[in-house]
Amino acid sequence: MEEPPANPLAVTDTTPILQPDTLVVKESTVMPGSNSDSILLQPILFTPEEASDYLMLLMENDSLWAEGKDTLQRSLSHLLYQYQEPTDSIRSRLMEYDYDSIHIENRILTRYDTVPVRWLNDSTFIADTIPLAKEPFFQKKTIFINAIDTAALQGMDTLPLIRDILDSIELTQDTIIETFIDTTYLQSHNLILHQFLEQQIIPPFVPPGKNKTARFFRDSTHIVITERTPAKVATQPSPFFVVPHENMPDSLKQAVGTLLNHTYKRDSVLVYITDVRGQRMPFWLSAEKDEVYRYWVKNNNNDSITLWIGNPSKFDVSLTLEENVNVERMRKKMVQDFPVTSRQPQTNLLNLKPLEEIPVYWDYAFSSAFILNQTFLSNWSKGGENSLSSMLDIQAKAEYNNKAAKTQWSNNGRLRYGTIITEEHGFRSNTDMLEFNSKFNKELRPKMDFSSVFYMKTQVARGYNFPNDSVVISRFLNPATLTIGTGIEYEPFKKTKLNLSPLSYKNTFALDTANIDQTAHGIDPDKRARQEMGGQLVINSTVSILEDMNISNNIRLFSNYLEKPQNVDVDWELGIEKQISWFFMIRLNLHMIYDDDIKFPVLDENDEPVILPDGTEKKSPKLQFKQYLGLTLSFKL
Numbered sequence: 001m002e003e004p005p006a007n008p009l010a011v012t013d014t015t016p017i018l019q020p021d022t023l024v025v026k027e028s029t030v031m032p033g034s035n036s037d038s039i040l041l042q043p044i045l046f047t048p049e050e051a052s053d054y055l056m057l058l059m060e061n062d063s064l065w066a067e068g069k070d071t072l073q074r075s076l077s078h079l080l081y082q083y084q085e086p087t088d089s090i091r092s093r094l095m096e097y098d099y100d101s102i103h104i105e106n107r108i109l110t111r112y113d114t115v116p117v118r119w120l121n122d123s124t125f126i127a128d129t130i131p132l133a134k135e136p137f138f139q140k141k142t143i144f145i146n147a148i149d150t151a152a153l154q155g156m157d158t159l160p161l162i163r164d165i166l167d168s169i170e171l172t173q174d175t176i177i178e179t180f181i182d183t184t185y186l187q188s189h190n191l192i193l194h195q196f197l198e199q200q201i202i203p204p205f206v207p208p209g210k211n212k213t214a215r216f217f218r219d220s221t222h223i224v225i226t227e228r229t230p231a232k233v234a235t236q237p238s239p240f241f242v243v244p245h246e247n248m249p250d251s252l253k254q255a256v257g258t259l260l261n262h263t264y265k266r267d268s269v270l271v272y273i274t275d276v277r278g279q280r281m282p283f284w285l286s287a288e289k290d291e292v293y294r295y296w297v298k299n300n301n302n303d304s305i306t307l308w309i310g311n312p313s314k315f316d317v318s319l320t321l322e323e324n325v326n327v328e329r330m331r332k333k334m335v336q337d338f339p340v341t342s343r344q345p346q347t348n349l350l351n352l353k354p355l356e357e358i359p360v361y362w363d364y365a366f367s368s369a370f371i372l373n374q375t376f377l378s379n380w381s382k383g384g385e386n387s388l389s390s391m392l393d394i395q396a397k398a399e400y401n402n403k404a405a406k407t408q409w410s411n412n413g414r415l416r417y418g419t420i421i422t423e424e425h426g427f428r429s430n431t432d433m434l435e436f437n438s439k440f441n442k443e444l445r446p447k448m449d450f451s452s453v454f455y456m457k458t459q460v461a462r463g464y465n466f467p468n469d470s471v472v473i474s475r476f477l478n479p480a481t482l483t484i485g486t487g488i489e490y491e492p493f494k495k496t497k498l499n500l501s502p503l504s505y506k507n508t509f510a511l512d513t514a515n516i517d518q519t520a521h522g523i524d525p526d527k528r529a530r531q532e533m534g535g536q537l538v539i540n541s542t543v544s545i546l547e548d549m550n551i552s553n554n555i556r557l558f559s560n561y562l563e564k565p566q567n568v569d570v571d572w573e574l575g576i577e578k579q580i581s582w583f584f585m586i587r588l589n590l591h592m593i594y595d596d597d598i599k600f601p602v603l604d605e606n607d608e609p610v611i612l613p614d615g616t617e618k619k620s621p622k623l624q625f626k627q628y629l630g631l632t633l634s635f636k637l
Contacts (some may be wrong), residue, residue: 050081091260099253104246107233113225115205115582116410117216120181126206127223136182136191144174160480188599264314273309276300287314294322294351359404365397369587371418383530391418391431391628413437418458418628428466434476439496439499441489451489451499453538455556457481479508479521481567483558485536504536506558508597530597532560567596577632587632593624 046054055076058064059135065073104548118128119138154415183193197200205214205223205422234240240248265287275298292310306322347535371391379386380629393416401408418431435457441449458481463474485501507528510518523530556571576588599619602610610618 100248102236102249111227115223140178142176155249363399367636369393369632369634386424388422408441410439447491448491454595478516482507499538501536505530534560570594588629591626
C-alpha cells in the first residue's frame with residue numbers, strides 16, 4: 001500500500017488538460033487513520049492559459065454541443081475572444097490604422113475553371129460533373145433471316161435432284177447491333193448534349209454575352225473556362241485584394257469609427273458608493289449621462305452633508321457640495337432658554353392681474369383613406385373577370401379663426417385617385433380628382449356671415465375613353481374649372497351650412513387644345529375656355545344617425561344668367577361612413593354631376609351613334625354618376 005503524502009491537505013497541481021476524449025475530474029486523497037469512505041476532494045485549479053486551452057477544446061469539439069448555438073456557447077466564444085485580445089487593444093489598432101494607405105487601381109482579373117467532359121462519340125460530349133447510375137447508352141438489335149420462298153418453286157417437282165439440293169440448304173441469319181445515346185436519361189439529369197463541329201461547340205458551353213471563353217485541353221478530357229472581368233484591385237502592401245468601389249477606404253473608416261463610437265457609448269461601468277454603515281448606492285459610469293444624483297455623506301454621529309454626484313464623461317466623476325449647508329448637533333435646552341416672539345400677520349390682499357388667454361388662430365387637420373377591392377373568379381358560370389382596384393383619398397384643412405375680429409378663413413384641399421387592374425383591359429385609372437376650396441367669412445349677425453368663395457377642380461393624371469387608350473381626352477389642367485363668388489352664408493343648424501353667392505364667375509378652360517378635345521368638356525371648338533356669369537348655391541351638411549356612422553352631403557348648384565339660366569349645373573356628392581375599428585371603416589360614396597354644356601353621343605337601339613342630317617353625331621347632356629363601396633384604411637391628424 002502506498003504511503004500518503006506528508007501533507008494530506010496540500011493541493012497537487014496535476015490537473016490534466018482536457019483532450020478531445022478526456023474529462024477533468026477532481027482528485028481525492030485518503031486521510032491517514034480514517035476509513036476508506038472518508039475522501040477529501042481536491043479543487044480544480046487552472047492557470048489562465050490552461051483555462052483558455054480547456055475552453056478552446058470544448059468549443060472546437062462539435063460532438064459535445066446540441067444543434068444550434070445557444071447563449072452559453074456564444075458567451076464562451078466571446079469570452080475567449082476577449083481573453084486573446086482586449087477590446088482596448090483592438091480599438092487602438094483600428095484608430096491608428098492609416099486607411100488612406102489603401103491605393104486602388106483598375107485591372108483585368110482572369111479566373112480559370114476546369115470542367116471534365118465525357119465523349120459519347122467522335123463529336124458529341126457532355127459535362128462529366130454528375131455521377132450517373134448507368135451508362136447513357138442503349139442498344140437496338142436487328143436480326144435478318146435469309147429464307148427461300150418455296151411458293152416460287154412450283155413446278156420443280158419433276159426435278160428431284162434440284163429439290164434435294166434446296167432441301168439441303170440451311171437458313172442463315174444476320175444480327176445488327178446499333179448503339180444510341182439515351183437523351184431522355186441525360187435530360188432527366190439536366191445534362192446538355194454538346195457537339196464539336198468545325199472548331200465550334202454547339203450549343204455554346206458558355207452563354208453568349210458574358211466575358212467568358214471555353215477551350216479544350218490538349219487531350220480533350222477537360223474544358224477550361226476563362227473569365228476576364230474588370231475589377232478594382234488594392235496595390236500591395238494592403239490587407240485587401242479586390243475592393244467593391246473606389247470609396248471603400250473612406251466607407252471602411254467611417255463604419256469602423258461609427259462602431260467604435262457606439263461601443264464606447266454603449267458599454268458602461270457599475271460602481272458602488274459605500275458609507276460608514278456599509279450601505280451601498282449603485283452608480284453607473286456611462287458616456288452620455290449628464291444627470292446628477294444627490295448622496296448624503298454621513299459620519300459616525302449620523303451627521304450628513306449632501307453631495308451631488310455627476311458623470312460628465314465615461315471615466316470621470318464629479319462631486320459638488322450642497323450650497324448653504326450648516327451642521328448642528330441636537331442638545332438639550334431648558335424651556336426658558338427658548339425666545340418666544342409674537343408677530344401680527346399681514347392680512348392685506350394683494351391685487352392680482354387676471355391671466356390673459358393666448359388666442360390660437362390657426363387650426364389644421366389631415367385625413368387619408370385607402371380603399372382596396374379584389375375579385376377572383378374561377379369557373380364562374382355567370383361570367384365576369386378577375387380584378388383588383390384601389391383608391392387613395394387625401395384631405396387637408398387649414399382654418400384661421402379670429403373671434404375678436406369675427407373673421408374666419410377656411411382652406412381645404414382634396415386628392416382622390418383610383419386605379420383598377422383587370423385581365424381584359426389591364427391597368428387603368430377609374431377615379432381622378434384634385435380640388436381646392438377657399439372661403440373667407442365676416443360675421444354680420446349670429447348664424448349669418450358675409451362670404452367670399454374660391455373653388456377650383458381638375459385632375460392629376462391622363463384620362464382615356466377606354467377601351468380606346470391611344471387618345472388622351474383629359475389631363476392636368478385640361479380641363480379645369482375655377483369658380484369665384486360673393487354672397488351670404490347661413491348656418492341654420494350645427495354642421496349644416498348654406499352658402500349663396502348671387503354674384504359668381506365660373507371659368508372652364510383647357511390649356512392644351514392641340515392634344516385635348518375641348519368640346520368634350522363643354523368648350524366651344526374655336527376657344528380654350530368657357531366663361532359664365534351667374535349664381536351659385538353650396539350646401540354642406542354632416543349628420544350622425546348612429547354611433548360612429550356619419551352621412552356627409554355636399555351639393556354645388558350653378559346657374560348661368562346669360563345663357564339658359566333654367567339649366568342648372570349640379571355637382572352632388574353623398575358619403576356614408578361607418579367606423580368598425582380604430583383604423584378601418586366602411587365607406588359608401590355616391591357622386592352625381594349634371595352639366596348642360598357637357599354632351600354625350602346619343603345611341604340607337606343597336607348602340608350605334610345617331611347621325612343628324614348634316615352628317616354629325618347627335619349629342620345631348622346626360623347625368624354622370626359614380627359610386628364606390630369598400631373597406632377603408634383611414635388615418636387622421
